Amino acid sequence: MKIAVIGSGYVGLVAATCFAETGNHVICVDIDEQKIENLKKGIIPIYEPGLEPMIQKNVEDRRLFFTTNLPEAVAESLVLFIAVGTPSGEDGSADLQYVLAVARSIGLCMDSYKIIVDKSTVPVGTAEKVQAAIAQALQERGVDIEFDVVSNPEFLKEGAAIDDFMKPDRVVIGAENVRTLEIMKELYSPFMMRQSRIITMDVRSAEMTKYAANAMLATRISFMNEIANLCDLVGADVSSVREGIGSDSRIGHSFLYPGVGYGGSCFPKDVKAIMRTAREHGMKLQVLDAVEEVNKRQKEVLVDKVLNHYNTSAVAGALKGRHFAVWGLSFKANTDDMRESSSIVIIRELLRLGATICAYDPEAMDEARKIFGDAIHYAAGQYETLENADGLLIITEWNEFRRPDFERIKQSLKEPFIADGRNLYSPEKMQQMGFTYRCIGRNRTPSGK
Numbered sequence: 001m002k003i004a005v006i007g008s009g010y011v012g013l014v015a016a017t018c019f020a021e022t023g024n025h026v027i028c029v030d031i032d033e034q035k036i037e038n039l040k041k042g043i044i045p046i047y048e049p050g051l052e053p054m055i056q057k058n059v060e061d062r063r064l065f066f067t068t069n070l071p072e073a074v075a076e077s078l079v080l081f082i083a084v085g086t087p088s089g090e091d092g093s094a095d096l097q098y099v100l101a102v103a104r105s106i107g108l109c110m111d112s113y114k115i116i117v118d119k120s121t122v123p124v125g126t127a128e129k130v131q132a133a134i135a136q137a138l139q140e141r142g143v144d145i146e147f148d149v150v151s152n153p154e155f156l157k158e159g160a161a162i163d164d165f166m167k168p169d170r171v172v173i174g175a176e177n178v179r180t181l182e183i184m185k186e187l188y189s190p191f192m193m194r195q196s197r198i199i200t201m202d203v204r205s206a207e208m209t210k211y212a213a214n215a216m217l218a219t220r221i222s223f224m225n226e227i228a229n230l231c232d233l234v235g236a237d238v239s240s241v242r243e244g245i246g247s248d249s250r251i252g253h254s255f256l257y258p259g260v261g262y263g264g265s266c267f268p269k270d271v272k273a274i275m276r277t278a279r280e281h282g283m284k285l286q287v288l289d290a291v292e293e294v295n296k297r298q299k300e301v302l303v304d305k306v307l308n309h310y311n312t313s314a315v316a317g318a319l320k321g322r323h324f325a326v327w328g329l330s331f332k333a334n335t336d337d338m339r340e341s342s343s344i345v346i347i348r349e350l351l352r353l354g355a356t357i358c359a360y361d362p363e364a365m366d367e368a369r370k371i372f373g374d375a376i377h378y379a380a381g382q383y384e385t386l387e388n389a390d391g392l393l394i395i396t397e398w399n400e401f402r403r404p405d406f407e408r409i410k411q412s413l414k415e416p417f418i419a420d421g422r423n424l425y426s427p428e429k430m431q432q433m434g435f436t437y438r439c440i441g442r443n444r445t446p447s448g449k
Contacts, residue, residue, distance in 0.1 A: 001187055003027070004077035006070065006102050008035060010046055010161070010265065010337075011119055011154050012083035017054050018165040020064035022190040027065045027073040039066040047336040047363045050162040070102075071109040079187065080106060081152075082130070083119040092272035094123050103130040107137025110145055115180055117150045121210050121270060123277050127151050127174070127203045148180045151203045153210035158264060159334025170197040174206025211277070214270040215288055220255040221262045222294035228258035228441025229301065238441030239423065258440045260395060260421035261298035263331030263340035268295075299345040302393060302421045305438040306350070309391070309417060320354030325385035325413075326376075328396025328422075329361035329368045336363040342421065343395045344371060351375060358385045362398055386412035397422040406433055 001024045005016040008030040016028040030036050035045055042059070044052045058064035067073060074080060084098040099120055106116060116134065118127055127149045138145055151174035156164045171188050175181045181200055188198060201209070228238040238258050246253035262268070271292055278285045303314070312318045331341035338344065347357055357376040359368060365378055379385040382400065386392065386409060394401060402424050410416045410433070418430070420439040427444065430437035 001025070001079065001183075002077045003079045003081065003187075004029060004073040005081045005083055005119075006030075006073070007083035007085070007098075007120070008032070008039060008045070008066070009083065009085060010048070010158070011156065012081070013044070013046065013055070014048065014051065014156060014161045014165055015081060015083060015119060015154070017051060017058060017064060018162065018191075019187070020058040021054060021166070023063065024187075025063060025076075026058075027067060027077060029067055029070050029073045031068060033068055036066045036068050047334075048161050049159065049334055054162065070105055074106055074109050074114070075111065077114075079115045079117060079183070081117045081119045086120050086122055086269075088269045088272050092276040094121070094269070094273045094276075096122065096126060096129065099126065100129060100133045103133040104137050107134035108141065110134075110138075110147065112145065114145075114147045115150060115183060116147060117152045117184075118207075119152055119154055121153060121266065121273075122151075122207060123211070123273055124204050124207045126207060148175065148177065149203070150175045150180060150184060151206035152184065153206060155210070155213065158337055159332065166191060168197065170199055172199050172201070172206050172209050174201050174203035176203060211270050211274040214266050215274050215291075217255045218262055218267040218271050218295070219287065219291045221257075221259075221267075222291040222298070224256045224258050225261065225298045225301075225440070226294055229298075231441035232443050235444050236441075237444060241441075258423065259298075259397075260302050260342040260346065260440070261295045263342055264335075264337055265339050268340040299342045300349065301440065302342075302346055302395070302419050303349045303353075305419045306391070306393070307353075309419070309436065309438065314349075314353065316352055317354040319350065322355045322390045323388055324350060324355055324357055325379075325389040325392045326357055326359040327361075327382055327385065327392065327394045327401050328398055329359055330364040330396050333396055333398045336361075336367055338364050338367045338371060341395075343368075346393065346395060346421075347372065347376060358387075358389065360385045361396065362400065383408060383412065388414070390414050391417035391419065394418065394420045394422055394424060397424060406435075410434065 003019050003024050004027045005012045006029045008028050016026045020026040042056055082099055082102050084102055086094040089095050131149045153172055168191055173184045185198055231238040242256050245251050246256050271288055275285050275288050307314055329343045330336055330338055358379050359376055360379040360382045416435040418435055418437050423439045423442060427437055427442050
């Protein structure tokens with residue numbers, strides 16, 4: 001099948017590459033000329049395990065192409081995926097200007113039947129706006145060309161996006177007619193070899209499904225973070241609690257790991273967007289209000305543990321003269337994405353308190369420089385951050401941080417103090433090795449932080 005994917009960001013690149021991998025002819029379009037030139041040279045703008053070699057393979061096999069020429073891509077393709085950004089506005093609404101600009105551009109150049117697919121995460125009612133934008137462009141041209149608009153939300157986890165796309169647990173398709181559904185089912189059939197989990201529904205329900213799914217997962221994270229903080233207060237171990245409730249088949253273990261809050265490109269934006277949708281219809285989503293507030297507060301918990309360690313309050317300059325090593329900057333492991341990362345809140349607060357920072361992340365160093373500039377120091381490796389540091393803060397759960405050389409850490413730090421925002425180590429073992437170890441929900445003394 002001939003496909004165009006408009007937008008070469010995270011979702012667009014993964015979708016285009018995976019569709020090409022199953023034998024389709026795929027043109028990936030972007031207005032950023034430099035990005036397209038880099039992609040043609042094999043320079044990938046994001047870090048995602050397995051993506052770079054798959055792109056190179058499909059480019060070499062002439063199934064995957066990159067261009068800035070939208071009319072050409074539209075002319076050659078039957079199915080057009082819109083995968084451009086929908087950033088949050090100040091009021092929490094999703095900014096649809098890029099989606100609607102693409103829709104209008106399609107209407108200005110299409111010359112035969114097309115299926116236009118909303119792959120970007122968009123609020124309920126967007127498909128109708130896309131349809132109206134295309135129809136208006138066709139009317140301006142004085143032509144009558146048939147087209148359909150489909151909602152096909154993505155459910156990709158950064159760091160595991162290739163597997164999620166190639167082996168999906170479900171594919172949601174919102175469409176209004178049988179012909180379009182059959183074409184979409186045919187497109188996704190190669191990914192359904194083990195099980196058929198294509199779920200079809202109306203367009204508005206498909207649009208809502210993505211927001212509802214992310215809002216539920218964000219709720220689980222914030223719920224577990226509140227339980228972890230309560231565990232700290234009463235002297236319980238959140239790891240045992242998580243095992244106990246996760247074993248309930250009605251609950252399960254996924255997204256019950258406590259930490260320093262959720263971040264990334266989806267959960268923060270989508271929670272805000274679904275709350276905005278509710279407000280537009282005169283409704284307040286009280287649970288999600290609380291979810292967002294808990295997440296905002298959770299990003300400050302690790303700093304609280306540092307302040308408690310030094311028995312000081314959060315006044316400006318309270319940590320003046322202190323220097324900390326930071327391991328992990330991306331919002332989670334296996335990505336270079338720092339959007340809404342807890343590390344941004346934590347580091348900015350430490351700087352406000354007068355501390356200095358030396359940080360390391362396996363993939364997000366370039367992104368960190370864009371955010372922090374010269375305000376912090378950057379190390380070439382994880383152990384290089386420790387020199388002259390008063391303590392170590394762990395923010396992201398990269399695998400290389402899970403089994404470090406503890407003796408080297410202990411010898412390098414001025415004092416053996418670790419504040420772990422991802423609960424990577426056993427508190428009992430850390431204590432036996434002589435560390436002062438503060439984590440999330442596993443400090444066994446009541447009121448211990």
